[in-house]
Amino acid sequence: MPRQALKExxxxxxxxxxxxxxxxxxxxxxxxxxxxxALGMSVGNLYNYFESKEExxxxxxxxTSRIVGERIKVINEKxxxxxxxxxxxxxxxxxxxxxEPELINYFLRVFLVNRxxxxxxxEGFTCVxxxxxEIMVLVSDGVEKGVFRNQSFFTAFxxxxxxxxxxxxxxxxxxxxxxxxxxxxELTENLxxxxxxxxxxxx
Amino acid sequence: MPRQALKExxxxxxxxxxxxxxxxxxxxxxxxxxxxxALGMSVGNLYNYFESKEExxxxxxxxTSRIVGERIKVINEKxxxxxxxxxxxxxxxxxxxxxEPELINYFLRVFLVNRxxxxxxxEGFTCVxxxxxEIMVLVSDGVEKGVFRNQSFFTAFxxxxxxxxxxxxxxxxxxxxxxxxxxxxELTENLxxxxxxxxxxxx
Amino acid sequence: MPRQALKExxxxxxxxxxxxxxxxxxxxxxxxxxxxxALGMSVGNLYNYFESKEExxxxxxxxTSRIVGERIKVINEKxxxxxxxxxxxxxxxxxxxxxEPELINYFLRVFLVNRxxxxxxxEGFTCVxxxxxEIMVLVSDGVEKGVFRNQSFFTAFxxxxxxxxxxxxxxxxxxxxxxxxxxxxELTENLxxxxxxxxxxxx
Amino acid sequence: MPRQALKExxxxxxxxxxxxxxxxxxxxxxxxxxxxxALGMSVGNLYNYFESKEExxxxxxxxTSRIVGERIKVINEKxxxxxxxxxxxxxxxxxxxxxEPELINYFLRVFLVNRxxxxxxxEGFTCVxxxxxEIMVLVSDGVEKGVFRNQSFFTAFxxxxxxxxxxxxxxxxxxxxxxxxxxxxELTENLxxxxxxxxxxxx
DNA sequence: TATGAATGAGACTTCATTCAT
DNA sequence: GATGAATGAAGTCTCATTCAT
Numbered sequence: 001m002p003r004q005a006l007k008e009x010x011x012x013x014x015x016x017x018x019x020x021x022x023x024x025x026x027x028x029x030x031x032x033x034x035x036x037x038a039l040g041m042s043v044g045n046l047y048n049y050f051e052s053k054e055e056x057x058x059x060x061x062x063x064t065s066r067i068v069g070e071r072i073k074v075i076n077e078k079x080x081x082x083x084x085x086x087x088x089x090x091x092x093x094x095x096x097x098x099x100e101p102e103l104i105n106y107f108l109r110v111f112l113v114n115r116x117x118x119x120x121x122x123e124g125f126t127c128v129x130x131x132x133x134e135i136m137v138l139v140s141d142g143v144e145k146g147v148f149r150n151q152s153f154f155t156a157f158x159x160x161x162x163x164x165x166x167x168x169x170x171x172x173x174x175x176x177x178x179x180x181x182x183x184x185x186e187l188t189e190n191l192x193x194x195x196x197x198x199x200x201x202x203x
Numbered sequence: 204m205p206r207q208a209l210k211e212x213x214x215x216x217x218x219x220x221x222x223x224x225x226x227x228x229x230x231x232x233x234x235x236x237x238x239x240x241a242l243g244m245s246v247g248n249l250y251n252y253f254e255s256k257e258e259x260x261x262x263x264x265x266x267t268s269r270i271v272g273e274r275i276k277v278i279n280e281k282x283x284x285x286x287x288x289x290x291x292x293x294x295x296x297x298x299x300x301x302x303e304p305e306l307i308n309y310f311l312r313v314f315l316v317n318r319x320x321x322x323x324x325x326e327g328f329t330c331v332x333x334x335x336x337e338i339m340v341l342v343s344d345g346v347e348k349g350v351f352r353n354q355s356f357f358t359a360f361x362x363x364x365x366x367x368x369x370x371x372x373x374x375x376x377x378x379x380x381x382x383x384x385x386x387x388x389e390l391t392e393n394l395x396x397x398x399x400x401x402x403x404x405x406x
Numbered sequence: 407m408p409r410q411a412l413k414e415x416x417x418x419x420x421x422x423x424x425x426x427x428x429x430x431x432x433x434x435x436x437x438x439x440x441x442x443x444a445l446g447m448s449v450g451n452l453y454n455y456f457e458s459k460e461e462x463x464x465x466x467x468x469x470t471s472r473i474v475g476e477r478i479k480v481i482n483e484k485x486x487x488x489x490x491x492x493x494x495x496x497x498x499x500x501x502x503x504x505x506e507p508e509l510i511n512y513f514l515r516v517f518l519v520n521r522x523x524x525x526x527x528x529e530g531f532t533c534v535x536x537x538x539x540e541i542m543v544l545v546s547d548g549v550e551k552g553v554f555r556n557q558s559f560f561t562a563f564x565x566x567x568x569x570x571x572x573x574x575x576x577x578x579x580x581x582x583x584x585x586x587x588x589x590x591x592e593l594t595e596n597l598x599x600x601x602x603x604x605x606x607x608x609x
Numbered sequence: 610m611p612r613q614a615l616k617e618x619x620x621x622x623x624x625x626x627x628x629x630x631x632x633x634x635x636x637x638x639x640x641x642x643x644x645x646x647a648l649g650m651s652v653g654n655l656y657n658y659f660e661s662k663e664e665x666x667x668x669x670x671x672x673t674s675r676i677v678g679e680r681i682k683v684i685n686e687k688x689x690x691x692x693x694x695x696x697x698x699x700x701x702x703x704x705x706x707x708x709e710p711e712l713i714n715y716f717l718r719v720f721l722v723n724r725x726x727x728x729x730x731x732e733g734f735t736c737v738x739x740x741x742x743e744i745m746v747l748v749s750d751g752v753e754k755g756v757f758r759n760q761s762f763f764t765a766f767x768x769x770x771x772x773x774x775x776x777x778x779x780x781x782x783x784x785x786x787x788x789x790x791x792x793x794x795e796l797t798e799n800l801x802x803x804x805x806x807x808x809x810x811x812x
Numbered sequence: 813t814a815t816g817a818a819t820g821a822g823a824c825t826t827c828a829t830t831c832a833t
Numbered sequence: 834g835a836t837g838a839a840t841g842a843a844g845t846c847t848c849a850t851t852c853a854t
Contacts (some may be wrong), residue, residue, distance in 0.1 A: 007834090026317060028231035031827060042836045044830080053828065112372065113316035116232060124378060152381075154373055155366070155389045159397075162365025163358070169315065170357055175327060178355075186358045194362075194397035206854085210817080235845060245819045250846065252817095413813095434637035435725060437848060448815045450851080459849065518778065519722035522638060530784060558787075560779055561772070561795045565803075568771025569764070575721065576763055581733060584761075592760050596768045600803035612833085616838080641824060651840045656825070658838095 011049050012063075014039060016102075019060045023105035027057060027114045054117050061111050061118065061127040064103050068096065069130025076137050082147045085138060086195075087188040090164065094180050097168040104168050135160060139195070148195045159194050163187055214252055215266075217242060219305075222263045226308035230260060230317045257320050264314050264321065264330040267306050271299065272333025279340050285350045288341060289398075290391040293367065297383050300371040307371050338363060342398070351398045362397050366390055417455050418469075420445060422508075425466045429511035433463060433520045460523050467517050467524065467533040470509050474502065475536025482543050488553045491544060492601075493594040496570065500586050503574040510574050541566060545601070554601045565600050569593060620658055621672075623648060625711075628669045632714035636666060636723045663726050670720050670727065670736040673712050677705065678739025685746050691756045694747060695804075696797040699773065703789050706777040713777050716740075744769060748804070757804045768803050772796055 017038050021030045032053060036043045050056040075088045097104045111118060111128065118127060125132055139156045142148030148156070167187060171180040220241050224233045235256060239246045253259040278291045300307045314321060314331065321330060328335055342359045345351035351359070370390060374383040423444050427436045438459060442449045456462040481494045503510045517524060517534065524533060531538055545562045548554030554562070573593060577586040626647050630639045641662060645652045659665040684697045706713045720727060720737065727736060734741055748765045751757030757765070776796060780789040 003834095026319065029319060032829080033827075036837095043828090044837065045835050047829070048834065109316055109318075113312055114229060115312075115376075116229065125376075149392075151389050151393075152386060154370065154379055155386055155393060158366040158369025158373065159390070159393045162367070162369035163361040164365070166361030166365035166368075167357065170361065173318075173328075176357055183355060183358055186354050187362070189352075190354075190358060190362045190397040193399070194393040196396070206816080213817090234843080236843095246845090247820065247847075248818050254846095256845070409813095432723060432725065438850080439848080442816095449849090450816065451814050453850070454813070515722055515724075519718055520635060521718075521782075522635065531782075555798075557795050557799075558792060560776065560785055561792055561799060564772040564775030564779065565796070565799045568773070568775035569767040570771070571775075572767030572771035573763065576767065579724075579734075582763055589761060589764055592764045593768070595758075596760075596764060596803040599805070600768075600799040602802070612837080619838090637823095640822085642822095652824090653826075653841065654839050660825095662824070 007049075014041075014046065014049055014056070015060050015063050018056055019064060019106050020102040022057065022060065022110045023102040027110050027117060055121075057110065057114075057117050058121050058127055060106060061122065064106050065128040065130045068103055068107075069134050071096065072131065072134035072138070076134055076141070082142045082145070083188070083192045083196075085142075086160075086191050087184065089138070089160070090184050090188050090191065091181075093164045094168070094184060097171065098180060101172070104165075105172065108165055108169060132157070142195065147197055149197045156195060160191055163190065210252075217244075217249065217252055217259070218263050218266050221259055222267060222309050223305040225260065225263065225313045226305040230313050230320060258324075260313065260317075260320050261324050261330055263309060264325065267309050268331040268333045271306055271310075272337050274299065275334065275337035275341070279337055279344070285345045285348070286391070286395045286399075288345075289363075289394045290387065292341070292363070293387050293391050293394065294384070296367045297371070297387060300374065301383060304375070307368075308375065311368055311372060335360070345398065350400055352400045359398060363394055366393065413455075420447075420452065420455055420462070421466050421469050424462055425470060425512050426508040428463065428466065428516045429508035433516050433523060461527075463516065463520075463523050464527050464533055466512060467528065470512050471534040471536045474509055474513075475540050477502065478537065478540035478544070482540060482547070488548045488551070489594070489598045489602075491548075492566075492597045493590065495544070495566070496590050496594050496597065497587070499570045500574070500590060503577065504586060507578070510571075511578065514571055514575060538563070548601065553603055555603045562601060566597055569596065616658075623650075623655065623658055623665070624669050624672050627665055628673060628715050629711040631666065631669065631719045632711035636719050636726060664730075666719065666723075666726050667730050667736055669715060670731065673715050674737040674739045677712055677716075678743050680705065681740065681743035681747070685743055685750070691751045691754070692797070692801045692805075694751075695769075695800050696793065698747070698769070699793050699797050699800065700790070702773045703777070703793060706780065707789060710781070713774075714781065717774055717778060741766070751804065756806055758806045765804060769800055772799065 014035070018030075018035045021035055021038060024030075025034075032046060033043055036046050039046075046056075050059065071092050072089065075085055075092060078085065078088065080088070093104070107128070121127070135157055136153060139148060139153065139160070143150050164187075167176075167180065167183055170176050176183070217238070221233075221238045224238055224241060227233075228237075235249060236246055239249050242249075249259075253262065274295050275292065278288055278295060281288065281291065283291070296307070310331070324330075338360055339356060342351060342356065342363070346353050367390075370379075370383065370386055373379050379386070420441070424436075424441045427441055427444060430436075431440075438452060439449055442452050445452075452462075456465065477498050478495065481491055481498060484491065484494065486494070499510070513534070527533070541563055542559060545554060545559065545566070549556050570593075573582075573586065573589060576582050582589070623644070627639075627644045630644055630647060633639075634643075641655060642652055645655050648655075655665075659668065680701055681698065684694055684701060687694065687697065689697070702713070716737070730736075744766055745762060748757060748762065748769070752759050773796075776785075776789065776792055779785050785792070
């Protein structure tokens, strides 16, 4: 394998491992030696790949956002009714939270919270652009097709992502009384009704 | 003023000041000397009031939750339609976020994120019980009156609180293109539709 | 009760309580608040009786030495053979160690070890003079009567007190396989032979 | 020199230096920065070698006990009368106390006194096993050969070590009126008589 | 005399980062 | 590229002592 490819392979290994640790223990409770040890690599060598802990955190967010964004993109490209798109989104989000929890938890526990870390270089959500973009596509497609009410992107975005994040959080905390997946339909119904253009009698 | 009352007054001053700092800079970026300095008090004396940084953080969450819970309680006790209750909730939440941002931000930036800090002593959301209770009352009242669909408390809870938290977060980040208060109606409409028992044609 | 007497009574209570705490936990692991709490007294008031932690420690040693010294004096004044005096000394020392362990342990764990605390004001063993004096009397009486060999006071002193302290230490550590009192005769025999003027064949 | 060996060399340097400081000033009066400064090393680096002050203290005791144990072992292996073995023991102990006082003083001023530090990991005198073992060998050899009276190991142990420690202590305190070495014969005589199997007229 | 809140110096420990090998 | 010993600033917490009440 060429030099360059080996380095890239290592880079990805570091990102994945560090992502897991950060997501589990939080940014400030994960030390560089922790990460190095989990990788079976020396501390010094880590710095050959990332110039600082902060930069590593940003790279992880970029990569993670790209991965999650692609999953949503697949849904967007499906030729199914919008209510089913929402259901797929919920299901897919929950599935990631269960199978690759670090992807969602990194977002919830590292990105959303340690704003100071992402201040420079992630202005205006650059670092999570891929996810934001796909949600934007989902919503504006629906509006364009007359399926969703026309509304500010921000309310639509939080209306969708807020509950998703919330359910995953509660699941992580172990307070849900059923498996996460059992909430898919109920939550989908809420999201659908929230966004749908269908008339509401008292609305 | 008696000794006891003075001490209690001081305790509250510490809680309020520390809450602001934690909410602004995050738990790990706020040091005990920072708090002491903001209070014009010695570091050692802080420890006469709270036995550790963690314990202080928990007390803040308890107090904060009690304050916010009472605001919601006022709404719950109003004799107005449920859609208006939701609107009041959104308005009230946004108002707090604007006037006393530390109350909401402490929750978003400290409690939700630094789980390790609240592990012992806040099991099962004891520390935020007051807020959770009032939301629960709001929802189950609505269900009882046939105004809201019957659904799992958890989905209802995240459906309401997720978007609220999300909007405040975006406002903090400065990405919204209008003042936060301008989103009240739009968001209320989403929440109302999401919970409402009114028929949805395709639902 | 007159003012003066009340104060003296309190002084003794402080000395006894502090002695116990110091003996149990060591000088540096016992805080002034610890002592105040054990006394049900305020920290500030403690300083009305002793001007510093060090001074308190010295007063304790003086008092303790006086108490132990008196016990030995009683033995010295008995009209019994010297071997029996040694046996009484061992028995008495062990008895104190069992019934009022703080008296011996204060000496072993506080006085002998934290020399810096007793540097000023306890020069040349002033603080434990009473015990030293009585041991000196015991030995020189024996020498005078021709029962003990004439030897340097220091070797005689350590020959007697070293093993006594050692046995109490081992007992505290819980490593002895019999009750402390069961070692009285064996140890007495050693001490007697060590000091005795009787001829030793190979000596 | 290989990395590994350098690290080990450093480890020993730390142990020796810290031993001296602890022995001179006591455990609680010796700070980590004190030790680091004496070593010309940074505080942080000390923690690359020992994970806490307590652990360092235990390692020192182990090493020190090993060194002293070996000195006694040499005596045990000599082919000389037991009285001479005792004399050699006394002489050797005093010699160490004079030339490498930290070895004995660490034992007297740190180990014997700060029991809380050695509670975990040094149960049952594990940390000073080497010295205890050699004394045990000396005594039981003598008993076996019929030179010493048969007696409980504990009384024999304290009968020997108590006076040795006592003399060194008095020497440290500067109260002896002759050089420490001048007491060798007198003390040997005491120890010999204390342990010897030879008949004692009144015994 | 009695109280206990307040002080502030200082203790132990952690950790991102560097750099000689 | 890889190693890990070394740095040193900074964090949390402790505690003898004081002093206004």
